[in-house]
Amino acid sequence: MEDPPINGSNRSIIFGKYEMGRLLGKGTFAKVYHARNLNTSESVAIKVINKDQVKKEGLIEQIKREISITRLVRHPNVVELKEVMATKQKIFFVMEHVKGGELFAKVAKGKLKEEIARKYFQQLISAVDFCHSRGVSHRDLKPENLLLDENENLKVSDFGLSALPEQLRNDGLLHTQCGTPAYVAPEVLRRKGYDGAKADIWSCGVILYVLLAGFLPFQDENVMKMYTKVFKAEFEFPPWISSEAKRLISRLLVSDPEKRITISGIMRVPWFCRGFTRPIGSFSIEEQSQENFLEQKEEIPIDENSKEMELVRSKSSPPFYNAFEFISSMSSGFDLSNLFENRTRSGSLFTSKCSASMIMAKIESLAKKLNFRILLNKDYKVRMQGVSEGRKGKLLVTAEVFEVAPEVAVVEFSKVAGDTLEYRKFCEEDVRPALKDIVWSWQGESCVCED
Structure with missing residues (x-):
């Protein structure tokens, strides 16, 4: 893979926005660089992936799913994906730069003090509870995928093996064997289908054991013997682990997933509750991220020969939509639409040939018809809230109109709060039928409907 393009004499600058720095690491298909946002001076990590290589290896779906999931699970203890950019040859994932390294490096030096281990486990x-509330199972939780920031706060990373609800088979279970053997739940190894959330809880139990003991609960040079220990949940505690922690681990590492403690159960355990404070919710983080993205004044292509357009947001007219997001979401072939919207958000993005004012009027009419309360109506952006209490409170939805060309607009719906499945139903059963007469094309549909 080539190094990042150079703009200027000695500075590597991409999209007129990020100054590329040292190489942090590299894999088969990607290189990760330290970079600096020229507008904010914020440090970020940028993963650069070669499109041709991932297409050749058949990894397109995995990459789309990982990015889609990372955008979906915005949480203080999850590594944040800030934005995705691309040229014809490469994809650029701009991520939060987590400076403290892997939790594994700490554990490799020996066991942790109980209060420190408890903080990381909390x-x-x-983070895992939040992921599960969004329908996401991580499926590869281990200390190597847990990073620490400069304030010693934990950040879950690497959602490459994660699963979404649409990956469930007719039996409502996942069937793909994946993960790291020492941390994988016994039901995953049995090849008979498993609940991804319950499998994650087992992995959390192994992690807690490792943090407190300094070594793995299931160890053997012979892999099959190790699997036998996993199937039986056969392990011993070192003497220095407290009786309270032992009781919790014993409820986490239960071979029968139906008898394994749930996350709500974990959060009621006195040992867990000690000193526990809930982090700032995803609402404020997601909102801040969206607003920051929309306030960007320029999107400059990575090289001057690229056909991607430079777009500028205007306060007096609908904001311009990121050209790459629009082009990729509506094109066939290497369709990157799901890098920006999770698949469960079906029906959340469409193009229209109608004027922005007409589209806004339609959206306001939809809100009125559904008895949604309009909380914000400004700069071609509407935020509306349902009146009924759902599984996770009232559904709060944002709809925004972006101008792509003089006669083309993109309309984007996004969930701010509430249950993901209820939002999906809202998009499919309410939004699509109500707005069908102003839609030119829905995201991901191969054909474009003519007037």
């Missing part, structure tokens, strides 16, 4: 459970 943050891990908070």
Whole structure:
């Protein structure tokens, strides 16, 4: 893979926005660089992936799913994906730069003090609980995928093996064997289908054991013997682990997933609750991220020969939509639409040939018809809230109109709060039928409907 393009004499600058720095690491298909946002001076990590290589290896779906999931699970204890950019040859994932390294490096030096291990476990459970509330199972939780920031706060990373609800088979279970053997739940190894959330809880139990003991609960040079220990949940505690922690681990590492403690159960355990404070919710983080993205004044292509357009947002007219997001979401072939919207958000993005004012009028009419309360109506952006209490509170939805060309607009719906499945139903059963007469094309549909 080539190094990042150079703009200027000695500075590597991409999209007129990020100054590329040292190489942080590299794999088969990607290189990760330290970079600096020229507008904010914020440090970020940028993963650069070669499109041709991932297409050749058949990894397109995995990459789309990982990015889609990372955008979906915005949480203080999850590594944040800030934005995705691309040229014809490469994809650029701009991520939060987590400076403290892997939790594995700490554990490799020996066991942790109980209060430190408890803090990391609390943050891990908070992140995993949030992921599960969004229908996401991580499926590869281990200390190597848990990073620490400069304030010693834990950040879950690497959602490459994660699963979404649409990956469930007719039996409502996942069937793909994946993960790291020492941390994988016994039901995953049995090849008979498993609940991804319950499998994650087992992995959290192994992690807690490792943090407190300094070594793995299931160890053997012979892999099959190790699997036998996993199937039986056969392990011993070192004497220095407290009786309270032992009781919790014994409820986490239960071979029968139906008898394994749940996350709500974990959060009621006195040992876990000690000193536990819930992190700031995803609402404020997601909102801040969206607003920052929309306030960017320029999107400059990575090289001057690229056909991607430079777009500028205007306050007096609908904001311009990121050209790459629009082109990729509506094109066939290497379709990157799901890098920006999770698949469960079906029906959340469409193009229209109608004027922005007409589209806004339609959206306001939809809100009125559904008895949604309009909380914000400004700069071609509407935020509306349902009146009924759902599984996770009232559904809060944002609809925004972006101008792509003089006669083409993109309309984007996004969930701010509430249940993901209820939002999906809202998009499919309410939004699509109500707005069908102003839609030119829905995201991901191969054909474009003519007037």
